[in-house]
Amino acid sequence: MSLDKPNQAGGSVAQAAPPVESKLVDSFDRHIRYLRLSVTDRCNLRCTYCMAEDMTFLPKSKVLSLEEMTMVAKAFVDLGVEKIRLTGGEPLVRNGVVELAQQLGKLDGLRELVMTSNGVLLDKFARPLRDAGMSRINISIDSLREDRFKTLTRFGSLADVLRGIDAARDAGFDKIKLNTVVLKGTNDDEVVDLTQFAVDKGLDISFIEEMPLGEIDGHSRLDTAIDNRSIRQQLEDKFTLEPSDYNDIASGPSRYLKIANSDSKVGFISPMSDNFCSSCNRVRVTAEGLLLLCLGNEHSLDLREIVRDDPEKLKEAIIGSMQRKPERHYFDPKDITITRHMSATGG
Numbered sequence: 001m002s003l004d005k006p007n008q009a010g011g012s013v014a015q016a017a018p019p020v021e022s023k024l025v026d027s028f029d030r031h032i033r034y035l036r037l038s039v040t041d042r043c044n045l046r047c048t049y050c051m052a053e054d055m056t057f058l059p060k061s062k063v064l065s066l067e068e069m070t071m072v073a074k075a076f077v078d079l080g081v082e083k084i085r086l087t088g089g090e091p092l093v094r095n096g097v098v099e100l101a102q103q104l105g106k107l108d109g110l111r112e113l114v115m116t117s118n119g120v121l122l123d124k125f126a127r128p129l130r131d132a133g134m135s136r137i138n139i140s141i142d143s144l145r146e147d148r149f150k151t152l153t154r155f156g157s158l159a160d161v162l163r164g165i166d167a168a169r170d171a172g173f174d175k176i177k178l179n180t181v182v183l184k185g186t187n188d189d190e191v192v193d194l195t196q197f198a199v200d201k202g203l204d205i206s207f208i209e210e211m212p213l214g215e216i217d218g219h220s221r222l223d224t225a226i227d228n229r230s231i232r233q234q235l236e237d238k239f240t241l242e243p244s245d246y247n248d249i250a251s252g253p254s255r256y257l258k259i260a261n262s263d264s265k266v267g268f269i270s271p272m273s274d275n276f277c278s279s280c281n282r283v284r285v286t287a288e289g290l291l292l293l294c295l296g297n298e299h300s301l302d303l304r305e306i307v308r309d310d311p312e313k314l315k316e317a318i319i320g321s322m323q324r325k326p327e328r329h330y331f332d333p334k335d336i337t338i339t340r341h342m343s344a345t346g347g
Helices: 066-078 098-105 120-133 146-153 158-171 189-202 228-236 302-310 311-324
Strands: 001-006 012-016 034-037 083-087 112-118 136-140 174-182 204-209 242-245 255-259 265-269 284-285 288-292 301-303
Touching: 012 146, 012 228, 034 066, 066 083, 066 098, 066 302, 066 311, 083 098, 098 120, 120 136, 120 158, 120 228, 136 158, 146 158, 158 174, 174 189, 189 204, 189 228, 204 228, 228 242, 228 265, 288 302, 301 311
Parallel strands: 034 083, 034 284, 083 112, 112 136, 136 174, 174 204, 204 265
Antiparallel strands: 001 012, 242 255, 255 265, 284 288, 288 301
16 A cells, blocks of 8 residues: 655655565665666766766667656566666756656655756756655766866856755755765865855755766876765864764665764765675666666666567566676776766666
8 A cells, every 4th residue: 555755835746665675686785776867968068087077968869758668667666676866967957857756746656756966957848857756966067166076077057056956955855965076176175165155055965976977078087086984084184073963774885974063964886996885786777778776887788678569578688787787996096997978877
């Protein structure tokens, strides 16, 4: 029997009690409860660490329709997935994304529907997403300096993102978290300012080590690589960081500390310096329907073909694919072996 969990804005996410027994267990006994679903490979920014300046995007015929995405999401939830994150590219450039959120929010057994956005369009979409039942949102912001922000995003406006953050706060999401990719010599001198900004706004923030996905033309990843331990040291010189019990309930890769005398937490996503694969509970589905079993490997399954040719076999195929999920990734900034960009991966 489904139970509707009301949110502050009147939406709901259908929940099952007790949780569905997970049928998605890999060969390392990791239980998959978290799906990152990319709704588009397109974006209204061109962040230098994520995309090349000149990108070729998928033709419409190769992108899953909203109905197909709902079908895929339902299959995963039926198999035990409890959390879905909508990603891109930038998910808010996909026509119908609010309607998709409404449909996913009705899935019996889904306990959390969330999104990652660059924030540019959130002043328009924050309230409708909240009304659709979305509980949390992550917003990417890599600089608080207008000129630097424009350089990092190639043509973005910081003012748009700041308006989006305020709109998300006004919409009443349960949690809002900022995401910052830190590049040595580019924005590593802003980590204290960004953290103070999060504290002042009552938000959380995570710092992310750059990952070597896809060939880019803006910089050498070897030159910009920076260890999150040095970021933490900068923060400890300014803030008192305390252990956080949020790590016990968070389902993502971030490792959190509480910022004393505030309601904010700071997280560290460290795929380069602190491999977190042993606790991986997630898979990704790209906008073209490719089930990526690991962020840093090419193990995958074409769900688009199954959905369009023989949808009755969808769940069986997903279950079988779990045995191909690799133990871990092996990122190396000197060796770009994964040619797909983060925007096509489902960031």
